[in-house]
Every structure is written in C-alpha cells, then in structure tokens.
Amino acid sequence: MFSLLDxxxxxxxxxxxxxxxxxxxxxxxxxxxxxxxDHVAFVHTGYQELLxxxxxxxxxxxxxxxxxxxxAYLTEQVRxxxxxxxxxxxxxxxxLPARAYLVGPAERLLLRxxxxxVRFDRHAVTVARYRRFLDALDADGTSPWDHPDxxxxxxxxxxxxxxxxxxxxxxxxxxxxxxxxxNWWSAYPFAAFEGKxxxxxxxxxxxxxxxxxxxxPRGDTPDSTGINCADTWVGRPVxxxxxxxxxxxxxxxxxxxxxPVDERPGNRSPIxxxxxxGNCWEWTSTSLDDPGEAVICGGSDDNPMRAVQTSSKGIYxxxxxxxxxxxRCVQDLxxxxxxxxxx
Amino acid sequence: MSVGExxxxxxxxxxxxxxxxSGALGPYVVRxxxxxxxxxxxxRQIVTEGFRTIRTGERVRFHVSAESPDRAEFVIxxxxxxxxxxxx
Numbered sequence: 484m485f486s487l488l489d490x491x492x493x494x495x496x497x498x499x500x501x502x503x504x505x506x507x508x509x510x511x512x513x514x515x516x517x518x519x520x521d522h523v524a525f526v527h528t529g530y531q532e533l534l535x536x537x538x539x540x541x542x543x544x545x546x547x548x549x550x551x552x553x554x555a556y557l558t559e560q561v562r563x564x565x566x567x568x569x570x571x572x573x574x575x576x577x578x579l580p581a582r583a584y585l586v587g588p589a590e591r592l593l594l595r596x597x598x599x600x601v602r603f604d605r606h607a608v609t610v611a612r613y614r615r616f617l618d619a620l621d622a623d624g625t626s627p628w629d630h631p632d633x634x635x636x637x638x639x640x641x642x643x644x645x646x647x648x649x650x651x652x653x654x655x656x657x658x659x660x661x662x663x664x665x666n667w668w669s670a671y672p673f674a675a676f677e678g679k680x681x682x683x684x685x686x687x688x689x690x691x692x693x694x695x696x697x698x699x700p701r702g703d704t705p706d707s708t709g710i711n712c713a714d715t716w717v718g719r720p721v722x723x724x725x726x727x728x729x730x731x732x733x734x735x736x737x738x739x740x741x742x743p744v745d746e747r748p749g750n751r752s753p754i755x756x757x758x759x760x761g762n763c764w765e766w767t768s769t770s771l772d773d774p775g776e777a778v779i780c781g782g783s784d785d786n787p788m789r790a791v792q793t794s795s796k797g798i799y800x801x802x803x804x805x806x807x808x809x810x811r812c813v814q815d816l817x818x819x820x821x822x823x824x825x826x
Numbered sequence: 827m828s829v830g831e832x833x834x835x836x837x838x839x840x841x842x843x844x845x846x847x848s849g850a851l852g853p854y855v856v857r858x859x860x861x862x863x864x865x866x867x868x869x870r871q872i873v874t875e876g877f878r879t880i881r882t883g884e885r886v887r888f889h890v891s892a893e894s895p896d897r898a899e900f901v902i903x904x905x906x907x908x909x910x911x912x913x914x
Contacts, residue, residue, distance in 0.1 A: 586913060595913050684912045724873050732870040764877060771911050778912050779877060790875035796912050797877025807877070 484524045529560060536564035539594075542582055542694065549583035549594040557585065557592040566695045566703050573693075575755035577603045578816065584689035585696030588794050592696070595685055601813040603682065603690050603756045606744040607765060608673065608810055610652055613641070613662035616673045617652075628675035630668060632774075634802065639669040642804035647740060659743040661763045661809035667777050667801035670766045670810040679812035684769040684778040684796065686813060691760065691781070692793035693753030699792060700752040700759050709749040710761035711742055711784045712791045721787040731785065739784045740806065752793075756811075760791040763809035764799075776800055783807035830890065834859045835898070837884045854880055856888060856898050865890060865898035873902045 487504050490511065499508045506512055506523055518524040525531050538544050539561070548555040562585060583596045617639065620626050624638055641652050642664040651657050651664075665673075674680045682690070691700050699705060707714050713721045716735040721727050731739070741763045750758045759765070764779040771778065776798050782791030785807060799808060839855040856865050865888070869878040880886065885904045891897040 591908070593913060724875070727875075728870060736870070769912060771907055782876065786877075787875055795876060797879075798907070799877065799879060800881070803879075805879075 484518045484522050486522050488521070490523075528558075532558055532560040533564050535561045536568065539565055539585075540568050545583040545585075545594060545694070546596065549596045555594045557594070559589040559592065562589075562592055562696045563703070566697050568695070571693060571695045571753065573753045573755075577605050577690075577755045579603060579686060579690045579754060579813075582694070584685075584692070584694065586685060586688045586692070586794065595689075597686055597689050600816045601682065601686055602816055603754070604679070604812045605755060605757055606811070607661040607758065607763065608670075608812065609658060609744055610660050610662050611658040612677075613665065613673060614652065616676050619676060626672045626676065628672035630671045633668045633671075637666065637668045637802060639665075639672065641665055645804060645806065647806050659745060661741050661744050663741055663763055663806050663809045664804035665808075665810065666804045667766050667799075671768075673810075674812040677812060679814045681766055681768040681810060682813040684767040684780055687759070687765065687767050687780045687811075688793055688796075690754055690756050691752050695753075697753070697793060700750055700756070705788050706749065707788065709747050710788065710791055711747065711758075712761045712782065712788050713739070713785055714788045715739075715761075716784065722789075727787055731787075736785060741784060741809070759811075760793060760795065761786075764797060764805075764807055766799075766808065766810040770801075771798065775802070779808055832887050832889055832900075834885065834887055834904075835865070837880050837882050837886060838864070840880065840882055854901075856886055856901065865896060867898040867901055871899045871901045873900055 487506065487509065490498050490509060491504050498510055500510065501508050506515060506517060509515065514526055514530060515523040516526050539548060565585065579597060579601050581597050581600045583594050585592060586595050587593045620639060626639065643649060643652065646664050648657065651660070670681060697703055707720070713727060713731045713735070716739040717730045721731055744758055744762070747758050750761065752759055760781045761784065763783045765781050767778045767780055769778040770776060779797045779799050780795065782795045799805070835856040835858045837854055838857045841853050854867055856867065858865070872878045872880060880903060886901050887904060888898040888901040891899045
C-alpha cells in the first residue's frame with residue numbers, strides 16, 4: 484500500500500493528468516485500487532510480488548528483511564520472480580558467504596541469515612575418503628574425534644549388513660561413490676578427522692539454492708538427465724505416489740542406487756558445489772526436538788524429481804545408516820584451507 | 827487395492843534389517859488404535875515423496891490391503907514437524 488504522493492514523488496508529475504494528484508487522474512489507475520484515505524494498492528498481488536522481488540534482489544535489502552521482528556515470509560511467486568531476475572552471480576570456490584538467504588518449501592518461504600562464511604566440499608564424502616578414516620581408528624574402533632555424546636555401542640564401520648552391495652567398502656570400483664550406510668555419530672568424527680564439520684541444514688540449503696532461492700541447484704528447471712533420482716531409473720517423470728509405487732518400487736528400486744559423486748557436473752550449485760540433490764541424502768549437524776535425530780537434505784536416487792529439490796529435507800535417527808544417506812563436510816573460513824580429495 | 831476406511835494406528839515395531847543381500851525392505855508393524863490388531867508393511871508403503879522412515883511410537887493413518895488382510899498400505903505419518911522447524 485502506498486500513497487498517491489509516493490507515486491508523484493517516485494514517478495514525477497507526468498504520472499498524473501490535469502495536474503491533479505488523484506487516483507482517477509493517475510496514468511496507472513487501471514493497475515490500482517483505493518486502499519484508505521489517499522492510499523492505493525495494486526489490483527493484483529502479482530505487482531506487489533514483483534516489486535518485492537526487485538527489492539530483495541539487493542543483498543542489503545535481504546539482510547534488512549531477514550532481521551524483521553517475527554521474520555519475513557515470502558510467497559512462491561516472489562521467489563519465482565527473484566529467480567528469474569538477471570544478475571545472480573555464480574562462483575566456483577564453494578564458499579558460502581555470510582548473508583541472508585531465501586530458504587524453505589514453497590508453502591513456507593522465509594529469509595534466514597547465515598552468520599559465518601563456510602567452504603563446502605565440492606563433493607559428498609566418498610568411500611575412499613571414508614576408508615582413510617577407518618584406517619586411522621584406534622584399535623578399539625573409536626577415534627580421537629568422536630562426539631562427546633556418542634553412545635557406547637556405536638561403531639564407525641559402515642553397516643555392511645544393510646548395504647545393497649556387500650563389497651561397497653572393499654571393492655575399488657566404488658571408491659568414488661558416496662560413503663553411505665554411515666551413521667551420524669561416524670559422520671561427525673570423520674569431518675573432524677579432516678579438520679572440518681557437518682554443515683547446518685540452513686547452510687546446506689543456502690549453498691544449494693544461492694541468493695535467488697532456486698528450486699534446483701542449477702536453476703528452476705528440473706533436469707531429468709542430470710540428477711540421480713527415481714525418474715532417472717524409471718526413464719520418465721514419476722508424478723504421483725501411485726506412479727512411484729508402480730513404476731519404481733518394484734523392479735527399478737533394485738537397479739537404482741548411488742553412483743559416483745563426480746558423475747553429474749551439471750548438477751552444480753551457484754557456488755560450485757556438485758550433486759547436492761539426488762544420489763544420496765546428506766547428514767547435517769541440525770537436530771530438532773529430539774537430539775537423537777538429525778536433519779538430512781537433498782533427496783536420493785529413490786525419490787522422484789519433485790522431492791530432490793534444494794529445500795528437500797528429512798529427519799533420521801543419528802544411530803541409523805541407510806543406502807540412501809551419505810554426507811558432506813564444510814570448513815569454517817577462519818581456519819586454514821584444507822584441500823578436498825575427491826576419491 | 828485397500829479395504830474400507832482409513833484407520834489410525836501406532837508403530838510398535840521396526841526391524842533395522844532393510845537392504846542387504848536379501849533385499850529385505852525395512853519391515854514395520856503398526857497396531858490399529860481401535861481394534862488393536864497388528865499389520866505389517868515395508869518402507870515402500872509410506873506415502874511420501876521424501877525420505878521413507880518411521881519411528882517406533884509414531885502415529886499413522888493407513889489402509890488394510892485387500893490382497894493381504896494382515897498388511898497395511900498407504901501409510902501416512904501424522905506427527906511431522908512443520909516446514910519452518912528446520913530453520914530455527
């Protein structure tokens with residue numbers, strides 16, 4: 484809502500005919516409706532949403548909006564306008580700058596601030612990297628990097644009884660595949676072993692969708708050939724649960740699985756992080772009400788395309804391991820840079 | 827195909843044996859809140875587009891399979907956190 488004087492101030496006298504600052508004399512009158520004394524509003528909310536997106540395109544404005552008391556909630560249309568605006572700068576250093584980001588599912592979009600810059604690993608942790616951690620364990624199977632609250636019966640050995648491919652951690656052919664069937668209590672010390680940590684779920688989503696809030700890492704358009712998801716294994720879009728059950732859950736689910744982390748260079752986030760959606764869910768450091776659970780992000784090979792978006796999240800027991808869950812590390816930028824080894 | 831009305835129940839057992847060489851599909855057991863009968867199902871019956879898992883003690887809505895009267899299907903989780911919870 485704004486006043487006719489606001490229009491005059493912004494657009495000048497030419498915005499009115501006959502020198503009258505009144506609604507019926509405004510050249511924009513067809514777009515406006517009265518909204519109280521001397522005030523008008525747009526007839527369609529789409530105009531307001533376009534203006535909001537234009538405002539939020541400025542990083543300083545996003546920061547200001549993120550700090551509004553009670554939080555700022557946005558419509559999906561604002562996000563779509565924002566994602567379609569030119570000027571989103573892409574980088575390749577995997578560094579997530581500290582600023583406000585548009586996050587959340589379409590029905591609950593919000594702005595949240597990342598307080599410290601972090602560098603993401605370009606790839607999810609691979610089998611070969613995890614094997615080096617296993618080689619560094621103490622004789623009793625523990626490690627110097629274990630979480631202080633780690634339950635006594637936790638083992639850092641992958642849950643091989645559950646692995647679909649029993650030789651996954653022994654056969655070199657899987658060296659560049661993601662480290663899966665690893666529980667959260669083991670992902671945590673692995674990250675510390677490399678001088679890193681798990682990301683928060685907010686950092687993870689911000690790194691995947693960038694400043695424009697895109698739905699997929701590479702943009703708003705799904706790419707059925709560039710993401711490892713159920714649609715890939717079925718060979719066509721999997722639109723409903725019934726379609727997933729009929730077309731994927733029978734035969735395709737036995738063929739599907741995680742594939743090498745460097746196999747999809749096009750599945751790239753605006754800061755250069757690869758394969759964040761699809762292939763495998765990724766552990767984060769974020770817990771909700773139950774400290775025995777953590778948030779996982781990004782979806783895996785057995786979810787339909789619609790569920791492998793930058794905002795996709797699940798909750799999983801920290802002590803569990805799944806063929807569908809791997810992890811990725813981040814490094815705070817106030818510590819010396821550590822090179823990621825890809826295999 | 828499922829039988830009749832949807833039912834409400836509570837997950838009373840889950841076996842962490844999904845996957846592996848056997849290809850077993852993470853079996854769960856739900857107890858009907860009303861008649862206290864037990865029904866088994868596997869993770870594929872969880873109606874979601876996202877990550878498929880259920881905790882013991884969780885409340886669900888489900889249907890009984892027409893083909894296998896001791897099996898639950900179309901299992902929907904009822905105690906899910908709100909979408910903004912992950913961003914606290």
